[in-house]
Amino acid sequence: MTKKLIIRVGLKDGITDPEGANVKKSLELLGFDNIVGVKTSKIFEITVEELDEEKAREEAENMCKKLLANPVIHSYEINIE
Amino acid sequence: MTKKLIIRVGLKDGITDPEGANVKKSLELLGFDNIVGVKTSKIFEITVEELDEEKAREEAENMCKKLLANPVIHSYEINIE
Numbered sequence: 001m002t003k004k005l006i007i008r009v010g011l012k013d014g015i016t017d018p019e020g021a022n023v024k025k026s027l028e029l030l031g032f033d034n035i036v037g038v039k040t041s042k043i044f045e046i047t048v049e050e051l052d053e054e055k056a057r058e059e060a061e062n063m064c065k066k067l068l069a070n071p072v073i074h075s076y077e078i079n080i081e
Numbered sequence: 082m083t084k085k086l087i088i089r090v091g092l093k094d095g096i097t098d099p100e101g102a103n104v105k106k107s108l109e110l111l112g113f114d115n116i117v118g119v120k121t122s123k124i125f126e127i128t129v130e131e132l133d134e135e136k137a138r139e140e141a142e143n144m145c146k147k148l149l150a151n152p153v154i155h156s157y158e159i160n161i162e
Contacts, residue, residue, distance in 0.1 A: 002117055008124065023125060023148070030147050032140065036083055036128040043089065043124060044104060047117040059113065066111050067104070 003050050005060040006079040007068060010041030015073045044068055056080050084131050086141040087160040088149060091122030096154045125149055137161050 011017050020038040027035055046063070050056045060078045069076045092098050101119040108116055127144070131137045141159045150157045 010124075020125075023127075026148055027127075027144060032129075032144065034130040034140075036130060038128075039126040041124045041126070043091075043122045044101075045120040045122070046104075046108075047119075048113075049115040049117060059115075063108060063113065067107055 001049075001051050002047050003053065003056040004081040005044075005046040005048060005056060005063070006081060007044045007046065007060055007064060008041055008077045008079075009044070009064070009069045009074050010039065010076070011073055012075045053080050082130075082132050083128050084134065084137040085162040086125075086127040086129060086137060086144070087162060088125045088127065088141055088145060089122055089158045089160075090125070090145070090150045090155050091120065091157070092154055093156045134161050 017039055019040045023040065024035055024038040027038070046060070048056060048059060050059065057078060057080055060080070064076045064078070098120055101121045104121065105116055105119040108119070127141070129137060129140060131140065138159060138161055141161070145157045145159070146152070
Protein backbone atom coordinates (compact mmCIF):
# COMPACT_ATOMS: atom_id res chain seq x y z
CA MET A 1 0.00 0.00 0.00
CA THR A 2 1.10 3.54 -0.72
CA LYS A 3 0.73 6.93 0.92
CA LYS A 4 0.80 10.28 -0.78
CA LEU A 5 2.97 12.95 0.83
CA ILE A 6 1.68 16.38 -0.15
CA ILE A 7 4.45 18.85 0.64
CA ARG A 8 3.94 22.57 0.10
CA VAL A 9 7.10 24.65 0.13
CA GLY A 10 6.79 28.43 0.18
CA LEU A 11 8.83 31.44 1.12
CA LYS A 12 8.81 32.61 4.72
CA ASP A 13 7.04 35.87 5.51
CA GLY A 14 9.34 38.78 4.83
CA ILE A 15 11.38 36.98 2.18
CA THR A 16 11.12 38.65 -1.24
CA ASP A 17 9.20 36.60 -3.80
CA PRO A 18 10.55 37.78 -7.18
CA GLU A 19 8.41 35.30 -9.12
CA GLY A 20 5.28 36.57 -7.38
CA ALA A 21 6.30 40.17 -8.09
CA ASN A 22 6.79 39.37 -11.78
CA VAL A 23 3.45 37.59 -12.03
CA LYS A 24 1.79 40.64 -10.43
CA LYS A 25 3.47 42.96 -12.93
CA SER A 26 2.51 40.78 -15.90
CA LEU A 27 -1.10 40.49 -14.76
CA GLU A 28 -1.27 44.26 -14.37
CA LEU A 29 0.09 44.72 -17.89
CA LEU A 30 -2.68 42.41 -19.07
CA GLY A 31 -5.26 44.73 -17.54
CA PHE A 32 -5.96 43.16 -14.12
CA ASP A 33 -6.00 46.34 -12.05
CA ASN A 34 -7.19 45.19 -8.62
CA ILE A 35 -4.27 43.01 -7.53
CA VAL A 36 -2.94 43.55 -4.03
CA GLY A 37 -0.21 40.91 -4.03
CA VAL A 38 0.94 37.56 -5.42
CA LYS A 39 2.68 34.82 -3.49
CA THR A 40 3.99 31.67 -5.13
CA SER A 41 4.71 28.28 -3.67
CA LYS A 42 5.50 24.80 -4.85
CA ILE A 43 3.75 21.49 -4.26
CA PHE A 44 5.56 18.15 -4.31
CA GLU A 45 3.19 15.19 -4.44
CA ILE A 46 5.33 12.21 -3.51
CA THR A 47 3.90 8.70 -3.59
CA VAL A 48 5.76 6.28 -1.32
CA GLU A 49 5.38 2.63 -0.44
CA GLU A 50 4.53 3.00 3.21
CA LEU A 51 1.62 1.92 5.37
CA ASP A 52 2.14 3.88 8.53
CA GLU A 53 1.00 7.50 8.52
CA GLU A 54 3.41 8.57 11.25
CA LYS A 55 6.38 7.06 9.42
CA ALA A 56 5.24 8.72 6.19
CA ARG A 57 5.09 12.09 7.93
CA GLU A 58 8.55 11.60 9.40
CA GLU A 59 9.88 10.68 5.95
CA ALA A 60 8.31 13.81 4.42
CA GLU A 61 9.88 15.90 7.18
CA ASN A 62 13.31 14.41 6.37
CA MET A 63 12.85 15.03 2.64
CA CYS A 64 12.16 18.69 3.36
CA LYS A 65 15.19 19.00 5.60
CA LYS A 66 17.53 17.20 3.21
CA LEU A 67 16.37 18.42 -0.18
CA LEU A 68 13.09 20.19 -0.75
CA ALA A 69 13.30 23.23 1.52
CA ASN A 70 16.02 25.68 2.44
CA PRO A 71 15.43 26.46 6.15
CA VAL A 72 16.81 29.98 5.76
CA ILE A 73 14.10 31.12 3.36
CA HIS A 74 11.42 28.42 3.10
CA SER A 75 8.61 27.24 5.27
CA TYR A 76 6.80 23.99 4.52
CA GLU A 77 3.57 22.21 5.28
CA ILE A 78 3.03 18.46 5.10
CA ASN A 79 -0.20 16.59 4.47
CA ILE A 80 -0.51 12.83 4.18
CA GLU A 81 -3.25 11.21 2.09
CA MET B 82 -12.50 43.97 1.09
CA THR B 83 -10.24 41.47 -0.56
CA LYS B 84 -10.50 37.89 -1.77
CA LYS B 85 -7.68 35.41 -2.08
CA LEU B 86 -7.51 33.44 -5.33
CA ILE B 87 -5.67 30.18 -4.73
CA ILE B 88 -4.69 28.84 -8.14
CA ARG B 89 -2.93 25.50 -8.46
CA VAL B 90 -1.31 24.85 -11.83
CA GLY B 91 0.01 21.37 -12.58
CA LEU B 92 0.89 19.25 -15.56
CA LYS B 93 -1.88 17.24 -17.22
CA ASP B 94 -1.80 13.47 -16.82
CA GLY B 95 0.53 11.95 -19.37
CA ILE B 96 2.74 15.04 -19.69
CA THR B 97 6.33 14.37 -18.59
CA ASP B 98 7.29 16.12 -15.36
CA PRO B 99 11.10 16.51 -15.58
CA GLU B 100 11.31 18.39 -12.29
CA GLY B 101 9.42 15.61 -10.53
CA ALA B 102 11.69 13.00 -12.11
CA ASN B 103 14.77 14.89 -10.92
CA VAL B 104 13.41 15.25 -7.40
CA LYS B 105 12.72 11.49 -7.34
CA LYS B 106 16.28 10.74 -8.50
CA SER B 107 17.80 13.09 -5.93
CA LEU B 108 15.72 11.67 -3.09
CA GLU B 109 16.78 8.17 -4.09
CA LEU B 110 20.43 9.21 -4.07
CA LEU B 111 19.84 10.52 -0.54
CA GLY B 112 18.66 7.07 0.55
CA PHE B 113 14.87 7.29 0.25
CA ASP B 114 14.25 3.91 -1.34
CA ASN B 115 10.46 3.56 -1.31
CA ILE B 116 9.45 6.30 -3.73
CA VAL B 117 6.91 5.40 -6.40
CA GLY B 118 6.63 8.79 -8.10
CA VAL B 119 6.88 12.55 -7.69
CA LYS B 120 4.59 15.14 -9.25
CA THR B 121 5.18 18.85 -8.94
CA SER B 122 2.80 21.75 -9.24
CA LYS B 123 2.73 25.43 -8.55
CA ILE B 124 0.47 27.54 -6.35
CA PHE B 125 -0.28 31.20 -7.03
CA GLU B 126 -1.94 32.96 -4.10
CA ILE B 127 -3.31 36.17 -5.55
CA THR B 128 -4.96 38.74 -3.32
CA VAL B 129 -7.40 40.97 -5.19
CA GLU B 130 -9.69 43.83 -4.23
CA GLU B 131 -13.00 42.21 -4.98
CA LEU B 132 -16.11 41.46 -2.95
CA ASP B 133 -18.01 39.09 -5.14
CA GLU B 134 -16.91 35.45 -5.09
CA GLU B 135 -18.28 34.72 -8.55
CA LYS B 136 -16.43 37.66 -10.07
CA ALA B 137 -13.25 36.63 -8.28
CA ARG B 138 -13.55 33.13 -9.71
CA GLU B 139 -14.08 34.49 -13.20
CA GLU B 140 -11.05 36.74 -12.80
CA ALA B 141 -8.91 33.77 -11.66
CA GLU B 142 -10.13 31.79 -14.67
CA ASN B 143 -9.07 34.64 -16.98
CA MET B 144 -5.66 34.90 -15.31
CA CYS B 145 -5.08 31.20 -15.96
CA LYS B 146 -6.12 31.49 -19.58
CA LYS B 147 -4.08 34.62 -20.26
CA LEU B 148 -0.93 33.99 -18.25
CA LEU B 149 -0.63 31.33 -15.61
CA ALA B 150 -1.40 28.11 -17.47
CA ASN B 151 -0.57 26.73 -20.88
CA PRO B 152 -3.70 24.85 -21.98
CA VAL B 153 -1.66 22.37 -24.00
CA ILE B 154 0.17 20.96 -20.98
CA HIS B 155 -1.34 22.38 -17.80
CA SER B 156 -4.46 21.77 -15.82
CA TYR B 157 -5.52 24.16 -13.08
CA GLU B 158 -7.73 24.30 -10.04
CA ILE B 159 -9.15 27.45 -8.48
CA ASN B 160 -10.18 28.04 -4.89
CA ILE B 161 -11.45 31.33 -3.50
CA GLU B 162 -10.96 32.26 0.15
